[in-house]
Amino acid sequence: MKRRDVLAGFACVGAGAVLFSRQVHSEQSACASTGALGIIVERATGSLLIVDTIARTRIARVEGLGDLSHASAVFSRDARYVFVFGRDGGLSKVDLLSRTLAGRVVQAGNAIGGAISDDGRLVAVSNYEPGGVNVFDADTLAPLVEIAADVGGGKRSKTVGLVDAPGRRFVYTLYDAGEIWIADFAGWSGGPPAVTRFPGVGKQPYDGSITGDGRHYIAGLFGEDGLVQLDLWSDPIAPRRILDGYGRGEAPLPVYKMPHLEGWAEVAGAILLPAVGRHELLAIDAQTFGERGRVATHGQPIFAVAQPGSPNVWVNFAHPLNDTVQIVDVRTLKVVHTFKPGPAVLHLEFTPRGNEVWISVRDADRIDIHETRHFEKIGSLPAQKPSGIFFTSRAHRIGQ
Amino acid sequence: MKRRDVLAGFACVGAGAVLFSRQVHSEQSACASTGALGIIVERATGSLLIVDTIARTRIARVEGLGDLSHASAVFSRDARYVFVFGRDGGLSKVDLLSRTLAGRVVQAGNAIGGAISDDGRLVAVSNYEPGGVNVFDADTLAPLVEIAADVGGGKRSKTVGLVDAPGRRFVYTLYDAGEIWIADFAGWSGGPPAVTRFPGVGKQPYDGSITGDGRHYIAGLFGEDGLVQLDLWSDPIAPRRILDGYGRGEAPLPVYKMPHLEGWAEVAGAILLPAVGRHELLAIDAQTFGERGRVATHGQPIFAVAQPGSPNVWVNFAHPLNDTVQIVDVRTLKVVHTFKPGPAVLHLEFTPRGNEVWISVRDADRIDIHETRHFEKIGSLPAQKPSGIFFTSRAHRIGQ
Numbered sequence: 045m046k047r048r049d050v051l052a053g054f055a056c057v058g059a060g061a062v063l064f065s066r067q068v069h070s071e072q073s074a075c076a077s078t079g080a081l082g083i084i085v086e087r088a089t090g091s092l093l094i095v096d097t098i099a100r101t102r103i104a105r106v107e108g109l110g111d112l113s114h115a116s117a118v119f120s121r122d123a124r125y126v127f128v129f130g131r132d133g134g135l136s137k138v139d140l141l142s143r144t145l146a147g148r149v150v151q152a153g154n155a156i157g158g159a160i161s162d163d164g165r166l167v168a169v170s171n172y173e174p175g176g177v178n179v180f181d182a183d184t185l186a187p188l189v190e191i192a193a194d195v196g197g198g199k200r201s202k203t204v205g206l207v208d209a210p211g212r213r214f215v216y217t218l219y220d221a222g223e224i225w226i227a228d229f230a231g232w233s234g235g236p237p238a239v240t241r242f243p244g245v246g247k248q249p250y251d252g253s254i255t256g257d258g259r260h261y262i263a264g265l266f267g268e269d270g271l272v273q274l275d276l277w278s279d280p281i282a283p284r285r286i287l288d289g290y291g292r293g294e295a296p297l298p299v300y301k302m303p304h305l306e307g308w309a310e311v312a313g314a315i316l317l318p319a320v321g322r323h324e325l326l327a328i329d330a331q332t333f334g335e336r337g338r339v340a341t342h343g344q345p346i347f348a349v350a351q352p353g354s355p356n357v358w359v360n361f362a363h364p365l366n367d368t369v370q371i372v373d374v375r376t377l378k379v380v381h382t383f384k385p386g387p388a389v390l391h392l393e394f395t396p397r398g399n400e401v402w403i404s405v406r407d408a409d410r411i412d413i414h415e416t417r418h419f420e421k422i423g424s425l426p427a428q429k430p431s432g433i434f435f436t437s438r439a440h441r442i443g444q
Numbered sequence: 445m446k447r448r449d450v451l452a453g454f455a456c457v458g459a460g461a462v463l464f465s466r467q468v469h470s471e472q473s474a475c476a477s478t479g480a481l482g483i484i485v486e487r488a489t490g491s492l493l494i495v496d497t498i499a500r501t502r503i504a505r506v507e508g509l510g511d512l513s514h515a516s517a518v519f520s521r522d523a524r525y526v527f528v529f530g531r532d533g534g535l536s537k538v539d540l541l542s543r544t545l546a547g548r549v550v551q552a553g554n555a556i557g558g559a560i561s562d563d564g565r566l567v568a569v570s571n572y573e574p575g576g577v578n579v580f581d582a583d584t585l586a587p588l589v590e591i592a593a594d595v596g597g598g599k600r601s602k603t604v605g606l607v608d609a610p611g612r613r614f615v616y617t618l619y620d621a622g623e624i625w626i627a628d629f630a631g632w633s634g635g636p637p638a639v640t641r642f643p644g645v646g647k648q649p650y651d652g653s654i655t656g657d658g659r660h661y662i663a664g665l666f667g668e669d670g671l672v673q674l675d676l677w678s679d680p681i682a683p684r685r686i687l688d689g690y691g692r693g694e695a696p697l698p699v700y701k702m703p704h705l706e707g708w709a710e711v712a713g714a715i716l717l718p719a720v721g722r723h724e725l726l727a728i729d730a731q732t733f734g735e736r737g738r739v740a741t742h743g744q745p746i747f748a749v750a751q752p753g754s755p756n757v758w759v760n761f762a763h764p765l766n767d768t769v770q771i772v773d774v775r776t777l778k779v780v781h782t783f784k785p786g787p788a789v790l791h792l793e794f795t796p797r798g799n800e801v802w803i804s805v806r807d808a809d810r811i812d813i814h815e816t817r818h819f820e821k822i823g824s825l826p827a828q829k830p831s832g833i834f835f836t837s838r839a840h841r842i843g844q
Contacts, residue, residue, distance in 0.1 A: 077541060078477035079523025079839055098521055098564065121498055121796075123479025123523075141477060162753070162797040164498065210753030210798055211817050230817060257711070258753030258798070277755050277775070311657070313713075313731050331713050353562070353610030353658030353842050355677050375677070396521075396840030397562040398610055398658070417611050417630060439479055440796030440837035442753050 078123045078140045082393065082435035084404065084411060085128070086428040087112045092128065093427055094140055097395055097402070097435060100413055100423045104143035110134040110150070115432055116157045119439035120182060121164030126434065127182070129158040135169055137185055140436070147185045151178050159208040160444070166229055168206060168214045175200030177216060177227065179237075189236065195221035205252025205263055205305065207443045209276055217249035217263045224249065224263060224274060224283060242283045245272045251305040254443035255315070255330070262286075264305050266320060273333050286333045290319060290326060303362075304347050311350045311374040316357050318345035325359065327377055337377045342368045347391060351416050352398030356380065360389045369403065371419065381419050385412050390430070396437035404430035478523045478540045482793065482835035484804065484811060485528070486828040487512045492528065493827055494540055497795055497802070497835060500813055500823045504543035510534040510550070515832055516557045519839035520582060521564030526834065527582070529558040535569055537585060540836070547585045551578050559608040560844070566629055568606060568614045575600030577616060577627065579637075589636065595621035605652025605663055605705065607843045609676055617649035617663045624649065624663060624674065624683060642683045645672045651705040654843035655715070655730070662686075664705050666720060673733050686733045690719065690726060703762075704747050711750045711774040716757050718745035725759065727777055737777045742768045747791060751816050752798030756780065760789045769803065771819065781819050785812050790830070796837035804830035 081103075084093040090112050094104040109115075111132035118127050125146060128136045133152035138145055153173035160167050160182060167180045176193040180186065193201045201218035203225075209215050212229040224242040232238075247267025254261050254276075261274040270288040274281055303318035314327045314336050325339040325348055343365030348357050351371075359370045366388050371381040387407035394401045400422070403412045406429050413423035438444035481503075484493040491507040509515075511532035518527050525546060528536045533552035538545055553573035560567050560582060567580045576593040580586065593601045601618035603625075609615050612629040624642040632638075647667025654661050654676075661674040670688040674681055703718035714727045714736050725739040725748055743765030748757050751771075759770045766788050771781040787807035794801045800822070803812045806829050813823035838844040 077479070077522050077524040077836075079479060079519075079836065080521050119479075121480050122477055124477040162799045208797075212799070259712070259755075312659070355659075397608075397842050399562045399612070436477075436479065437840035440840060442797050 078436050080436075081123075081140050082402070082433060083117060083126050083128075083138070083140075084402075084427050084430050085112050085115045085117070085432040085434075087115065087406075087431045088429040090130075091428065092126075092138060093425075093430075094138075094143055095402075095411075095425070097400070100425070102425055102427075106138050106143060106145055108145055109136045109138075109148070112431070114156070117432065117434045118158060118160045118167070118444050119434070119436050120160070121439060123436040123439040125182075126436075127158065127160065127167050129155055129169055131155065133171065133173070135167065135180065135185065149180070149185050149187075151180070151187070156202075156204055157206055159206050159214055161208055161212050161214070161229060162210055162442070163212055166212070166214075168208075168227075170203045170206035170216055172202045175202050175220075177203050177206065177214065179214075179227075179229075189234070191225075191227055191236070191239065193218050193221075193225070195223070204250055207252065207254040207261065209254060209261070210258040210442060213276075215252065215254065215261045215274075215276070217245075217252050219248055219250060222247055222249060222267075224252070224261070224272065226276075226281075240281070242274070242281070245283045246270065246285065251303075253305040255310055256442060258442040260333075262305070262315075262317075264303070264317075264320065271317075284333070287326060287328060287335055290335070291322060303345055311357060312355055314374050316348045316350075316372065316374060318348055318359075325357075325372065327374070339372050339377050339379065341372075341379070342370050342382065348372075349392055349394065351401065352394055352396065354398060354416065356416070358392055358401065360392060363388075366390075383419065386410065391432050393433035393435055396435065402433050404433055406430055478836050480836075481523075481540050482802070482833060483517060483526050483528075483538070483540075484802075484827050484830050485512050485515045485517070485832040485834075487515065487806075487831045488829040490530075491828065492526075492538060493825075493830075494538075494543055495802075495811075495825070497800070500825070502825055502827075506538050506543060506545055508545055509536045509538075509548070512831070514556070517832065517834045518558060518560045518567070518844050519834070519836050520560070521839060523836040523839040525582075526836075527558065527560065527567050529555055529569055531555065533571065533573070535567065535580065535585065549580070549585050549587075551580070551587070556602075556604055557606055559606050559614055561608055561612050561614070561629060562610055562842070563612055566612070566614075568608075568627075570603045570606035570616055572602045575602050575620075577603050577606060577614065579614075579627075579629075589634070591625075591627055591637070591639065593618050593621075593625070595623070604650055607652065607654040607661065609654060609661070610658040610842060613676075615652065615654065615661045615674075615676070617645075617652050619648055619650060622647055622649060622667075624652070624661070624672065626676075626681075640681070642674070642681070645683045646670065646685065651703075653705040655710055656842060658842040660733075662705070662715075662717075664703070664717075664720065671717075684733070687726060687728060687735055690735070691722060703745055711757060712755055714774050716748045716750075716772065716774060718748055718759075725757075725772065727774070739772050739777050739779065741772075741779070742770050742782065748772075749792055749794065751801070752794055752796065754798060754816065756816070758792055758801065760792060763788075766790075783819065786810065791832050793833035793835055796835065802833050804833055806830055 080098045091107040133155045137147040152171040158169040177191040201220040206216035226240040228238040246265040249263040250266040252263040327336040343361030386405040411425045480498045494504040537547040552571040558569040577591040601620040606616035626640040628638040646665040649663040650666040652663040727736040743761030786805040811825045
């Protein structure tokens with residue numbers, strides 16, 4: 045706590061903030077805008093590192109965020125605050141300027157992620173226990189409404205794959221019920237929001253993602269061999285099964301970790317996505333949603349992330365093959381580069397225009413930074429069991 | 445000057461900054477990050493308004509930027525600084541936190557725009573007089589190198605359509621020579637950069653634009669009836685003529701104002717672009733670059749800007765029909781809404797996730813703000829002969 049108090053005192057007055065023995069943060073940056081900042085989740089210690097992606101430095105550690113295993117984050121519209129969703133149901137708000145915990149509420153027993161509305165006013169959290177979605181005021185973290193995801197008999201479903209959609213909407217899946225719901229907060233003034241339900245989309249929709257243009261929501265199924273796609277621009281919206289039976293006739297491998305669908309990358313007219321329980325990426329056409337091809341990979345893909353400004357998608361893998369990153373050219377669906385950053389590569393995040401990428405190597409307690417033209421390593425920073433990396437440029441993206 | 449000095453004193457210490465008699469800027473915003481800020485060019489007075497797109501307020505005016513007719517702007521990687529390219533050859537750097545002119549250099553006799561490299565270190569300016577491209581250090585504005593665009597006999601060409609491309613490159617057209625050049629600053633350490641020339645692309649390439657994925661550069665021709673496309677991901681890169689003779693057999697109208705190709709919008713797999721000297725938008729397929737269709741419009745289109753997260757493109761028009769905005773659904777190529785903000789609608793800019801749009805109405809000395817779901821006007825701000833509107837979220841985009 046002491047460190048946070050000290051930092052808060054001069055985070056925004058331009059004095060050099062000495063944060064780590066080896067690192068001094070410059071005056072300009074101490075009072076700078078947050079456009080080149082990011083956070084790194086330190087899962088074991090319940091802390092965040094705030095980093096500067098221009099200086100390639102750590103500028104602060106903020107502690108007291110609870111259980112950050114499987115934590116994710118979204119940013120306020122002005123990119124000053126980051127909302128962190130912890131596995132313990134904690135919703136934490138961190139001020140990147142004062143480098144302090146600006147607010148924290150334990151809003152459920154077990155949470156799996158969240159989203160912020162396009163106007164930046166509403167933060168929604170997706171819960172396993174007791175299920176449903178809770179919505180909070182982004183300024184105060186005051187609870188606004190609880191969407192129970194009641195699927196009958198008072199039973200609530202786990203919700204997953206929660207994303208923001210244009211028009212102050214949230215889209216998410218009901219894992220236990222096999223449904224997709226759209227909650228619409230346009231013109232909302234309290235009470236339950238308008239909810240559109242899509243029942244019977246498939247067994248155990250375990251995650252979902254929205255395309256960068258805000259048009260398509262795609263959910264993966266764990267209980268069946270396929271996916272579901274919704275065109276949010278169509279009226280009425282009709283769920284559509286895609287890639288049905290993509291693994292037909294082949295025994296799936298044990299799934300050590302579920303892939304992260306928010307890693308889905310659209311490049312050169314195709315969307316590359318991890319196949320569940322297979323050493324394979326599936327390429328689907330971004331217009332027709334038919335299969336375009338497949339890529340045999342080193343292991344079970346977890347994230348497939350597009351390098352901005354290039355045909356390349358970078359892929360990391362599930363345990364026990366998680367020491368490796370592969371780069372795939374989406375035009376040819378060929379692996380163009382493979383390297384081994386180290387033990388337990390959990391996440392990667394590109395600088396906004398794609399010239400550099402940050403990679404968390406959890407079991408080496410390290411963040412590696414690579415340039416993306418020749419894939420060379422250009423820097424490294426210490427971090428405590430780092431997992432998710434999130435840069436503030438996400439604040440301006442649909443489906444951040 | 446006095447006002448700027450006063451503002452600088454407390455721009456970042458959290459005190460309320462009283463800027464206009466009717467407007468007080470809140471403590472939080474006074475020390476906030478710049479993620480929700482933007483600038484509005486006041487062309488006649490050589491000044492900028494700094495605005496807050498969340499509060500929908502003006503928070504400062506910065507003066508002394510010279511001739512800002514046809515001015516454009518790009519942002520530093522941390523979104524703290526904006527570089528403004530004036531018609532008089534002036535390159536001005538404004539600090540959005542201290543709200544002061546941080547630097548200014550008159551680098552040519554007549555300039556037409558500029559770009560910032562993907563790593564944020566280099567600012568390039570495109571010049572009419574004496575021609576060529578000048579490159580500056582983004583931190584200090586020190587001149588680094590002059591690319592003469594010498595097309596033989598010591599004659600320099602006007603350069604236009606200058607954009608940043610991934611890999612620390614700049615792409616631009618030589619208006620007088622009918623060429624496209626790519627200047628590559630990867631690994632550059634002083635002296636002339638590596639330049640790739642594409643001669644004979646067509647007569648008078650008058651502007652150019654890069655797609656959001658950094659893949660395609662498209663230049664419009666004024667001296668011929670067609671466009672040129674380059675796939676920057678291909679090796680070697682080969683210029684390709686597209687939409688040749690799109691106006692064949694029809695007498696062009698007098699061109700009151702050249703369309704702005706940086707307004708090009710890719711939506712639903714198509715790129716919508718203004719036809720030169722015609723009351724028409726051309727739709728080209730974003731994969732094949734063949735023609736997909738046309739849209740008859742109210743006047744000669746100037747900007748065709750995609751509303752993020754929607755199928756809609758908003759269009760403004762050249763004098764004398766420039767009191768009108770039309771909205772086109774790219775899926776159907778139909779006009780879905782038409783309205784008249786007022787005299788001389790010069791530019792429009794969307795909030796990053798598309799929920800609102802700001803429109804400059806020059807001859808009404810006004811900025812109008814509309815929500816984008818029902819297109820209703822939700823606010824208005826006074827401005828002196830406003831033209832270009834630029835929000836800081838551009839800092840994180842390719843081809844900003």
